[in-house]
Amino acid sequence: MIEFVIKDCALAIVSTGRRAQTLRELRDILRDIHAGSIYHHFWGTLLRPQFSDREYNNDFATWCRRSLHDNPAAERLAAIDPTDYSDMEGLRQELLEVIDERLDETEQMLFARADQQFHFVRSVIVVFDTHKRLADPRELAEALPLMSVGSVFYHFIDARRREPIGRDDFQAWLMGLGSEYTGLIDSVAAIDPFFESLFVLRDRLARLFKQHSGATVGDRSGGRVRGEAE
Numbered sequence: 001m002i003e004f005v006i007k008d009c010a011l012a013i014v015s016t017g018r019r020a021q022t023l024r025e026l027r028d029i030l031r032d033i034h035a036g037s038i039y040h041h042f043w044g045t046l047l048r049p050q051f052s053d054r055e056y057n058n059d060f061a062t063w064c065r066r067s068l069h070d071n072p073a074a075e076r077l078a079a080i081d082p083t084d085y086s087d088m089e090g091l092r093q094e095l096l097e098v099i100d101e102r103l104d105e106t107e108q109m110l111f112a113r114a115d116q117q118f119h120f121v122r123s124v125i126v127v128f129d130t131h132k133r134l135a136d137p138r139e140l141a142e143a144l145p146l147m148s149v150g151s152v153f154y155h156f157i158d159a160r161r162r163e164p165i166g167r168d169d170f171q172a173w174l175m176g177l178g179s180e181y182t183g184l185i186d187s188v189a190a191i192d193p194f195f196e197s198l199f200v201l202r203d204r205l206a207r208l209f210k211q212h213s214g215a216t217v218g219d220r221s222g223g224r225v226r227g228e229a230e
Helices: 023-030 035-046 059-066 071-078 088-105 137-146 149-161 169-175 179-189 198-220
Strands: 004-020 118-134
Touching: 004 023, 004 035, 004 149, 023 059, 023 088, 035 059, 035 088, 035 118, 035 149, 059 071, 059 118, 071 088, 118 137, 118 149, 137 198, 149 169, 149 198, 169 179, 179 198
Parallel strands: none
Antiparallel strands: 004 118
């Protein structure tokens, strides 16, 4: 049996030294900024402490709303789902097209205040071994509610950019355990990780694994479900 190794992670922020004060400057920098910076400004927000619900799901949209006060640009950028793109270059092109469209329709040049410029940063993921090992998906059903959000980020989100599989670690593990987990794999794959917090994602994953664990126990006991009399 292949064990599931639970890991945790944190993001170390690295400045690129590049910043924008207008939407046009943002577009010009996006053309050649390191792809890791785009990744961070979409996904890194999930691991940053939040004192209120996120109004927008990426830093570009948030900046357009709060610093440029350009609501149309903010709404269009917020509608971009990075999971629709197989790599950061496809996501980069979508960003450029959305911004170009907004620039073409208005002659007004909005400036952010000097202290509210958009600072492009990158993040380096620091991975920790929790020394926890699981041998069965039913154990994962019990472990998921206790996982840190860093573990959820590492296994469910960051794993998707790791080649050659390009899947989250939960799916990748289940695929090696046999066809009985096909339904669970499909359910995990159907979760969009971008528009919910890591806490909500953890709860959804925990419920899925718990439901499948109960169904599996019932199947192995002659059709009985937990709680039924023998």
